Amino acid sequence: MNGHGRWARAYGAPTWHLLALALCFLVAGYAATKVVEVGIWPGFLVWFVGAVILHDLVLFPLYSAADFAARSSTARTPRRRRTAARPPGRRPAPINYLRLPTAFSGLLLLVWSPLILHGAEPNYRAAVGLSTIPYLTRWILVTLVLFAASALLYVLRCLAAGRAGR
């Protein structure tokens, strides 16, 4: 076995793979020493670890459970229609007309929750000179518009499907 083969078998990838990763850890490690020097490392580390798990262990279980619930509640159709391969003339599946506005509204809430739920009120009022109160109303309005648009689209699709089926 030549050197390349032995290396590949022991390590599992070409040499440049290890070199590239070593460089990555070098730069990241250097930046990490700066975080330690500034003295903010305990908080930084906690938030960094939190960031690693935020999506996969917090957000994902929440939104997939919500999605599962939504699918179960909308899928009251017989089993044979499960494959979404609906013949023309059938009502379109309602799930995505529920999914999209819910997800978009949830996304806006996720990103802007400090404004919408007034968590940022003290700093915000002091800095900007205005209150965060309008944001809750705005978010509710945007959410209503999203659901209304989705419902309208669903009704139109149902009507179109009904016409095609006749």
Added chain:
Amino acid sequence: MGIQVSTRRARHTLGTKLAPSTVWESRTLPNGCWGVALERPFPVRSPNSRHWISGGSVPDASRGRDREVKPDKKGRLAARLRGWSGPPGPFRPEFWRSPLRGPWLTSVLGLILLAGITAVAITGLVSYAAYEPRLPGNDTTPGRGLLGFYLFDWPTDPVWLYRVTQGVHVVGGLTLVPILLAKLWSVIPKLFSWPPARSVAQAVERASLLLLVGGAVFQFVTGILNIQLFYVFPFSFYPAHFYGAWIFLAAFVVHVVIKLPRVISTLRTYGLRDYLRSSVADTRPEPPDPDGLVAIDPAPPTMSRRGLLAFAGGGSLIMFGLSIGQCIDGPLRRTALLAPHGRLYGTGPNDFQVNKTAASLGVTPALTGESWRLTLTGQHRMELSREDLLAMPLYTYALPIACVEGWSTVQTWTGVRLADLGRLAGIRTGSTGVTARSLQRGGYFGEASLSAAQVADPRSLLALRVNGADLSLDHGYPARVIVPNAPGVHNTKWVRELDFTQEGS
């Protein structure tokens, strides 16, 4: 769907021609093991069954790890470990059932993120340079060391540059949130893949992925909280976001270097159109992949791939559409319904975005009244009242004020040229910069420095009026700095002293 048909045929051929339970296939190892073709058992779906057949007696989850076992103690332990199919639930490949996950989807999302994050990262680094951290009072990360290697003198032209780059950084970051979430969703089975690593290479690479995912979410979360002034993090934003960026970028660059060849070959093999064309009804899983992204027990599709991309893209469009208004003037500014700094104050000359009120920084009318004097420090020292300043030649320019938090607006400013004030203090124009000190108590940038080139620009003003009216207290009365293309924090409000004795700038 040509792809699916040919795949199924290939599977079928393999399953019938070769051994009934074990199919040996020459293939590359998952994750960074290219170029190392090893003979390995690869599970295939039997043509008549929904179940997977794996190598020999080894259970499903340990597929691809079958090797001759040496009969020593260590070997027996290893064999028993191999016999264990791993923890239940998400650690089992059959847990992940979305028919949409696969290398093609991840590649497309990855390419979009590559473009987007590159733009956000470059504009972020540009913003750091725009802060001119090498000048006294401007440095929020004095220990940056080599990480400031690229710093350059921030220009005053074009005047809209910082407005655009910081708009791209903030609104671009907000727009990427749904794409990032979609990308994380698309690869989530890999977090739980069992065993955690199949080679040293994979273990090292997965360690870098912790930095990648942690770094990305850390940067997005700190940025998003900071623009909403929700300072719940137990550290100062500046060093955390700056050093966090370097940790993230190190992992991001190496991730792109390792994965881009795979992305390109995946998209070359399958193209964009075929998968984008398929409707919900004819959406099929991608062909099995070595990384285990493709579900082995897929659920019926409820959304097509183009539907999913439109879903993520729609989320981006909503994020963008509801925040871009804070970077635009005119009636479109009203569209910034969900953006922290797109607020309307009224219709008067001073009714534009306030970043920090006078009250929040301890600036009271008593400090800015008749007794206020501007101190000029240079070859000689002198004090000027607001009347003295108004008696000097006044110039008017329409200049943007653009904040690091992403909002910007163009207003018409009237005031005295900084260069004229420098000459008054006995300074030759272009020979030195200036440090502006504010009446403000506490807060960042109560003292900020401008470079010699910034002072020399004829449009750099100590503004006394805006849109034809006296500055309001919240906008910096009695006098504020306004410099073309400078980040907002360098446009010091409530100036009490202009110090031209700066060295080495």
